[in-house]
Amino acid sequence: MIRLAILGLGAVTHNIHLPAYRQLQDKVKVVAGCDIDAKARQAATQKGTVPEVFSTAEEMMEKSKPDVVAICTPPSLHYQQSLLALDYGCHVFCEKPFADSLEQVDGIIAASEKARRLVVVNNQFPYMNIHRSAKSLIGSTEFGQLLFLHASQTFRPTAETEANWRGEMQRRVGFEFGVHVFELIRFFFEATPVKVFSHMPKPAADITSDAINITSVEFADGRAASILLDRLSKGPERYLDLRLDGEYAAIHTSIGGEVRFEVGIHTRAKRPFFGWHFFKGGKAVLQKGNRSRVIARDGLNPFASATAYHFNNFIKAIEQGGEPPATARDNRNTLALVFAAYDSAEQGKAVEMSNYRLP
Secondary structure (H helix, E strand, O other): OEEEEEEOOOHHHHHHHHHHHHOOOOOEEEEEEEOOOHHHHHHHHHHOOOOOEEOOHHHHHHHHOOOEEEEOOOHHHHHHHHHHHHHOOOEEEEOOOOOOOHHHHHHHHHHHHHHOOOEEEOOOHHHOHHHHHHHHHOOOOOOOOEEEEEEEEEOOOOOOOOOOHHHHOOOOHHHHHHHHHHHHHHHHHOOOOOEEEEEOOOOOOOOOOOOEEEEEEEOOOOOEEEEEEEOOOOOOOEEEEEEEEEOOOEEEEEEOOEEEEEEEEEOOOOEEEEEEEEEOOEEEEEEEOOEEEEEEEEOOOHHHHHHHHHHHHHHHHHHHOOOOOOEHHHHHHHHHHHHHHHHHHHHOOOEEHHHHOOO
16 A cells, blocks of 8 residues: 655645545555645645645655655745655655756656656646547557647636736746646657747737747657647637547547537538537547547546546556656656747747757
8 A cells, every 4th residue: 555645735636636546545545745834734634635734744754654745736846845755765746847947857857766766747638538548549540640739728817727826927828738738749649849839929918928829849750739728718718629630530639528519511511410519527539521439538527537547557666666657757858848839939939859858
């Protein structure tokens, strides 16, 4: 049984991590939690979700003796807290964005190798049912080779979404959400892009952080992907939609529930169509022209389910040896794409990823 302690008792812990660990209760035991905020500690105590609550990380680790520390604090704290957990001989399961710079990531990699402990980043999006099912069709006779991917988000910020550290970030959208998309791109293509070109316009005078990210990436073999993250639209929200174009078919994945009935006429074929669309948390659809087939769905909280799947792989690596997905070293390639996108937008030109490799 893995003993796990949690640094940070905010929304990500209660909405994602604790539900995920409950799905693995035969393998994981949450033994303690820590938060500098007294209200957060009180809320965790009242809910009874964390056995012991502490105000300092050092006291928590000394008294609870965890095998793994889950770091669910703002990104600015991840570097020091990862090093602290490694100093106490713990494995680390860290929320993303992983660190504030590639230099910090390199420091964590060095410390983990010295301590002989694993550091894994919770990039859980690839482990949602919809994305795993889509990945399983790549290379098949039904889909063929993946040639192009387009990712889009239309999201309306609110006072709640911009609260605390998120609202204070100058590099907001790409760093906090784009990291998920870059991880998915690497997951589906099984490669890291060699070139990034990004544009981040600010069409209104009162916009201080990035609100629009328009990014294209290119792989060594000529395949490509594009990203549009839009925080300005006042239209319908779409949390994340992906279109994967293959040799013989396309796949559309969507996170964010939907209830919709449609009826119309296919213009080219001059045939009527109707459809009933209902899904709770996510859906993946294989498309060939006007024909489509649902290949996977996710429930109301795909983030927690995917985190459970991801953490289970982490447990296997701890107990059986080997390297789990999304290690600090691997995640460095994803985070490098984020920094490259911002550099490209500032320089107004494409940047080569060779400049962001490990020294």
